[in-house]
Amino acid sequence: MKGIAINIIAVMLALLFMFPLIWMLIVSLKPDGVNVSALSDWVNVSDLHLHNYTKVIKDSQILRWTWNSAVIGVLTTIISLIFSSLAAFSFSKLPFKSRSLFYLVIVSGLLIPTEAILIPLYETTLHLKLIDNMWAIILPGLTNPIGILLLKQFMDGVPKDYIEAAQIDGCRNFGLWYRICLPLTRSAMFSVGIFYFILSWNNFLWPYLSITSQENMILSAGLPTFLSNNTMSLNLIMAASAIAAIPTILVFAVLQRQIVQGVAMSGIKG
Secondary structure, three states: OHHHHHHHHHHHHHHHHHHHHHHHHHHHHOOOOOOOOOHHHHHOOOOOOOHHHHHHHHHOOHHHHHHHHHHHHHHHHHHHHHHHHHHHHHHHHOOOOOHHHHHHHHHHHHHOOHHHHHHHHHHHHHHOOOOOOOHHHHHHHOOOOHHHHHHHHHHOOOOHHHHHHHHHOOOOHHHHHHHHHHHHOHHHHHHHHHHHHHHHHHOOHHHHHHOOOHHHOOHHHHHHHHHHOOOOOHHHHHHHHHHHHHHHHHHHHHHHHHHHHHHHOOOOOO
8 A cells, every 4th residue: 555655646746747848738739829727728639739839940940949959969968978987087096196186176166157257258269269159059068077076976986896907907097997987887977968968958148148140049049039029929939948848858758767877876786
């Protein structure tokens, strides 16, 4: 009975968290002006159609913005994971002078708000002629130290015996990182990678300042432009929001097992 009660509570909580998404999807499929405040309006499927989605796609460059966001998110995630895992391996497994000091300096970057560096960041980007270029978004995104902090904690859990045994066999530092630490922290890499991707996907302020043309905008910066011109049409707003939410929902749905494993494990399988 206890297990059944826990399952019922879990299902109720899941429905509670899914309620906004369900409401958004239903409203996006309803004609403009149709009331959706009552539950009876929800179950009436006779008036559902895709007209709102086709109008959003026709009247905006939302597909282009989505593609730009996906490309920037994937590139930022892959490059950040490589840099973060290399740095985390160095701080965790390679003894060198002032290691703790360097680690403290890097992690202290989490204390600096993005707004505090916008002006020097813009001047640097302008000097490098990267304004209105996707690399203006990717390069600053590689400086987030959260991945180093998280991956180091996982790599600290890799037994020293594995490292010493590999060193005896002649494995060098790069091999220790690639052959030992990466396979043992794969779940953590997935979790941190998803975290990086979502951060890049939801990034708004800097892309809004650094991208000036409509075709080079990402979804988070271009979507408010479309929504501001359709403030009176809730159905179009929900359709555009649904298109923006679908990629992150798919990423989470496909990789949810790796996310759970990354949170539950300390870096070692079994």
